Amino acid sequence: MIGFLRRHWLLFALLAGGITLRVLVWLAYEPALLYIDSFRYLGNLDALRPTDLNPLGYTVVLKVLFTFGGLAFVQAVQHVVGVLLAVSLYALTLRYTSRRWIAAIVAAPLLLDAYQLQIEALIMSEIWFQALTVGALWALLGRGEPAWWRAGVAGILIGLAVVTRTIGFTLVVPMVVYLVLAGGAWRSKAGWRRIGVRATAGVLGVMVVLFPYSAYFYSQAGYWGLTGATGNVLYGRTASIADCSKLPPDDAGLQLFCPDEPLSERQGIDYYTHFVYGNPDWPPEGLPDERTKEELANQFAREVVLNQPFDFVGSILKDFAKNFDPIKRTHHNDVPVERWHFQLTYPYYYVGESTLETFNATTYTYDGVLPSVNTDLTSFLRGYQLGGGYTWGPLLAVFALLGLAGAAGVGRARRSGLRAAAFLATGSGLIILLGAASFEFSWRYQLPALVFLPLGGALGLAAILGARAESIGAATGRRPKMDDYPDDVDAEAVADFRQRYGNSPLTPLVVVIAAYNEAKGIGTVLREMPTHCGDLPVSTLVVVDGATDNTAEVAREAGAYVCEAKRNRGQGAALRLGYHLASECGARYIVTTDADGQYDNNEMPLLVKPLLDDTADFVTGSRRLGSYQHDSAIRWLGVRVFSWLASLLTLRKITDTSFGFRAMKAELATSVTLREPQYQSSELLLGVMARGARVLEVPMTMRLRNNGTSKKGHSIAYGANYARVMLGTWLREYVLRGGKRADRAVRTS
Incomplete structure (x- = not known):
């Protein structure tokens, strides 16, 4: 407090x-x-x-x-x-x-x-x-x-x-x-x-x-x-500037509505609006023909605007400019500023x-x-x-x-x-x-x-x-939803990447890492990255999300391909960019892991094998099936609560919705609707399941971060936003788009 x-x-x-x-x-x-x-x-x-x-x-x-x-x-x-x-x-x-x-x-x-x-x-x-x-x-x-x-x-x-x-x-x-x-x-x-x-x-x-x-x-x-305020509103404005000589001389009604005072002696708009037109006994001599008072007022205003357009617009702009006067004063013929002043005695306005x-x-x-x-x-x-x-x-x-x-x-x-x-x-x-x-x-x-x-x-x-x-x-732990891929930042980053590395520099298996100010820890993660997974060589693509430190330089020195987004937009935006770029540059399979060393990259063969055997389209690790360290009781509880919620929403058994070490077919990764820039794990998982993909959970290890702190906010804020994304994705994919619910169960291994 x-x-x-x-x-x-x-x-x-x-x-x-x-x-x-x-x-x-x-x-x-x-x-x-x-x-x-x-x-x-x-x-x-x-x-x-x-x-x-x-x-x-x-x-x-x-x-x-x-x-x-x-x-x-x-x-x-x-x-x-x-x-x-x-x-x-x-x-x-x-x-x-x-x-x-x-x-x-x-x-x-x-x-x-x-x-x-x-x-x-x-x-x-x-x-x-x-x-x-x-x-x-x-x-x-x-x-x-x-x-x-x-x-x-x-x-x-x-x-x-x-x-x-x-x-x-x-x-x-x-x-x-x-x-x-x-x-x-x-x-x-x-x-x-x-x-x-x-x-x-x-x-x-x-x-x-x-x-x-x-x-x-x-x-x-x-x-x-x-409202009943119709003809009098415009009449007051035009009566104060009307040149009667420009009105049709043979129209007695319009001449009657033109003030008797010469232009230099005209009253203000408020006077003609309320005390002239607003007087039920005006005009005292009555109307000259079958036109109503409102019809004549509107016709009079229209004639003045058409005959004196510059006078009309100029009078409005002059009044508009008064709003920016340094002193609040009463201008000539305007409503007195004293009406809006605190008075020493109780103010009795004339009624x-x-x-x-x-x-x-x-x-x-x-x-x-x-x-x-x-x-x-x-x-x-x-x-x-x-x-x-x-x-x-x-x-x-x-x-x-x-x-x-x-x-x-x-x-x-x-x-x-x-x-x-x-x-x-x-x-x-x-x-x-x-x-x-x-x-x-x-x-x-x-x-x-x-x-x-x-x-x-x-x-x-x-x-x-x-x-x-x-x-x-x-202030809120939230970011605005992303526009369709590619937006301006994506396009600029992809163009820079192609200029550096060519059109198809990546291998069929690409590890995508989203990194924002991870210079202290990403070097260790990259040095521990396997060079092969089975018979497939591994490329590592680091998407630097508008970092302000030297994350990009450290990643390049460690041998990774680096794509730099000029603005920090969130992990979800960086990963989506990585999915599309990897797919466009030759990848058939995509693995994601974090830049903070929480996952054991040596377990990658276990993660990728179901894809290579064509027994799954999407494989995600599960800390609950494997082992993990945690430093927050709330997050320990949150893993279980959100697993239960996702299972309820999709009618499929899920043990871990937010595990960042996962593998998928490239065409699947690029086909899912991804709008969330930060809390994107459940959006990806539910989006994949809604398409009827074969999803497999495998036991994995999760460690504490090797450096720094989470950028996803405090546990309560993270949980609230994660729930919002999960429910929003479910509504979009299952309710509005009619996603597949239970034709294939999520399998565990």
Whole structure:
């Protein structure tokens, strides 16, 4: 526990600050802060009208929370959610980089930004929108390359985000692009099939939410939609820039919708959206023809966009750029920034002639108290906020640039495997800011960027610094699944090998060894390797898996053929590369052993003989049938548990699923689907058995490592991941692909 606290001390320091600030906010404003939109949500709790200005997502959340408490309870829950989101983003970042200070930077804005704290205290939808988007990020990024079902989950969460705040619809675009790019699947024909499946699942996930919601809207409104905010949104933007002289002069309706003020004296977007179009008595003279108010507003906006495209786009980009201002201030005609400031007294926003009575009645109804503040605390919070307690706009710009640079493959990012992830986070943040700016600028609309842009910047920075997607395993013991063979690393390694040794340098019997930083021990293993097995000469192929020591040089000096993969991808990736390379270079039989001296290579004739006699296709050693030394009681138990589990799943007696000393026919080794970069022993064994191969177990010896420590993580983490791979392989090979179950038993000898 002390070690855990020491490793993550920076996060805990930030948590202490973030939690303290939230407690102060909760105590400062009783029972919670109310804004204009708050009354729309509260006024729709019973009717649940989908046709109101705001969608129903947050209204439903409130309806659930009010069964447990009042407004003060809702505020407390929203503060807790804010803290959990920060911790969640910290953990997600650590799946892509071992640099904890980078992860802490990602968590800091959500924990300490005063505007974030203030929005959590308001009865508003923002924090729940952020929570749904973080859930979507976890579904897509949490476990390497996304499977179809995770894409579907992400789509469902994005759909729920849309019915919480409609701006969430913009997230569909970066989601689909990410599903195309993730894992480099687009490089192969089989990869495009995976892309099609998971992209379809993602889009269907969105529609699973939006179609029934829109159908409910149709039942209430008589037309398809998601919210009552339709014509007024675009009308406000175009009314503020419209040149009335460019509208059809004979169309009285469009001229009526054009503001009377000259362009230089126009009001802001918010004014035309809510106080002009939103006024049910406007226009006072009535409509000139049979067109509805919404039809005229939409036609007016379309005419302005077509006649003034540069003015329209320029006004949006100008508002978008405001998000990166160094000081949060009120720009001309914009929504006042003071709306999102901590006030010294309880803020009463205008909601009609009886504003005070409305606020008082609302808080008394839900909590039995009138609105009140603790002036000492509000003074502190206001001083903190105005004194710089927020995320600096240029810093958000830096995050965005780092994310874009990582996505573009600048520097080491080109080989990092993080480019798609950096694009997803950064692209999502930027497209939400751009989408919001298309309506109008408000500092409130910047808050979703606190989720996306720091994460995207962190992933971009990790990529540029040289972090790789495989560093997920540093925090979780897991690596992303491999793409089809050959990927870029495989192709480069094979080309280098052929340039060194020619096309067919290997003998019919090849020993494949995966080695990562094994310079101290591999020389002994290679010197003890038999030169012949029966009448067959033995070649040894060492696949160096992105080692940072001189493993390759030691192996060459010991007489082995060496294939060097430039990136460390895991033992499974190295062995798969070795299987294919050996087969392509002349091998008929392949033996695998480890580089750490745990296996007795003198027992190889016993392992290979059934292949040469054609009585088996795959032969694996078994420590339980032979003898072995162990230094972990958990692993001793794990060998037995996983043997029992594999026997149950395949209906075949198996005594050892993870023995690394094995022999197989080359065509069998290259025909099995291998996706796991690390915990690959059970994937290979179950894959071979699912193809109906003749499998034989023979007694073998297993010793302790001759040097170093295991790279597969702690026993518990290893066991959890090994179980995941075994069950996943069984589902894929036996359930989905209909593998053969019990027509041939696993024989022992």
